[in-house]
Amino acid sequence: MDDLQLLRELRSDTGSVPPATLAMGRSRVMAAIAHDATIGVLGKQSSERNVSHIRFRRRALLASAAAVLLIGSIVVADVVRPTPGATAEAAEILNDAALATIRTSDPVMAPGQYLRVDTKAVYASTVQKDDGTAVAWLETTGGQMYIPADITGEWVWNREPRIPTTFFGEESRAEAERQSAPAEGPVFAGPQLEGILRGKAGGFYGGSPEQILGTPLAEAFRTFPREPEKLLQLIYDRTKGKGPSPESEALTTIASALRTGVIPADLRAAMYKAAALIPGIVVAAKQATLDGRQGVALGVHYADGKVRDDIIVNPATGQLIGERTVYLVAEAGIPANTAAAWTSVQTSVVDSAP
Known part of the structure; x- marks a missing residue:
């Protein structure tokens, strides 16, 4: 999952967020923990070290994606500020993606087959020093989610x-190496953070089955409105008070759902059309590449203009390539114009799961 909730409703169990970050109000990106924690579909993860992980919050319904990290180098993203007319341009691209989605057939799975969702994810980790400054680095992870043709069956991650x-x-x-070193003294058993996990209907770590906006998948597919205005209003209603802004929360909620790989074409198209109605969406980059695949990055800025959330889509096919959170100014040890968190997703149909 983008580390599933994963790849978003991640939440912190230990550690603390740097005060400067809290002051910026970035609860979405600066989550305090000591290795990742996942809830919802993924359950919970924790660690004993006082490290803050900057990553996508919210539920990534799957350990989605296949993205490429530029090993040993800074990941730099395009800097785009809101400009007049950008929203209209972004809306046109999203509507094109919706039309392409309708023309694209959903993957067909026979009984016994699985939808495999490959994910690569990058997260920033920070440590606050005694003098109040922060040291940061990027970590990469990934995984494969196997979803049975009958989504109420056993999922494998x-x-x-x-x-x-x-x-x-x-x-x-040096700080990254220190934090990664084996802990000294007694080690307390915790949730399994690596290897093969199994969960009925995507309910890993003893959690509830996979959901979208608090609604089980099958019910969401059946009941969510296909009218873009009604769907966007539903998203606003169920995410009220969350995230840095209603617009950012709506866009990342749509991205989280699309990243699962199991959303039917008509609902995917409605989600793109709903995204086209979100105020403030801009074309962040007309050519953005993740995992060797190129698409258009569409994003929404936080109120202070210092951070932007993007989704990256291929308008010709309607495929979601990935998503990212970009720091446009230096903060918490992260250089300006850095994608402090991002994922990419690829799906395929396979005959078996581990």
Whole structure:
């Protein structure tokens, strides 16, 4: 899952977020924990170290995606500020993606087959020093989610380890190595963070079955409105008070649902059309590449203009390629114009699961 909730409703069990970050009000991106924690579909994860992980919050319904991390280098994203007319341009691209989605057949699975969702994810981790400054680095992880043709059956998730891969200077590298070193003293058993996990209907770690906006998948497919205005209003109603802004929360909620890989074509198209109605959506980059696949990045800025959430789509096919959170200014040890969290997704049909 983008580490499932995963890949978003991640929440913190230990650690604390740097005060400066809290002051910025970025609860979505700066989550305090000591290795990742997942809830909902993924359950919970925890660690004993005081490290804050910047990542996508919310439910990634699957350990979706296949993205590529530029190992050992800074991930730089395009800097785009809101400009007049950008929203109309973004809406046109999203509506084109909706039309392409309707023309694209959903994957057909026979009994016994699985939809395999491959995910690569990058998250920033930070450590606050005694002098109030922060040291940050990027970690990469991934996994494969196997979803049976009958989505109420047993899902299988192969979770890959989380490994520091990109550093912002020697102090960043040294701190990442220190945090990754084996803990001394007694080690307390916790949730299984790597390897093969199984859960009925996507209910990993003893959690409830996979859901969208609090609604079980099958029910959501059946009952969610296909009218873009009604669907967007439903999203606003169920995410009220969450995230840095209603617009950002709506866009990332849509991305989280699309990343599952199981949304039927008519509902996917409605989600793209609903996204086209979100105020403030801009074309962040007309050519954005993740995992060797190129698409258009469409994003919404936080109120202070310092952070932007993007989704990356292929308008010609209607495929969601991935998503990212971009820091447009330096903060918490992360350089300006850095994708502090991102994922990419690929799906395929396979005959078996691990």
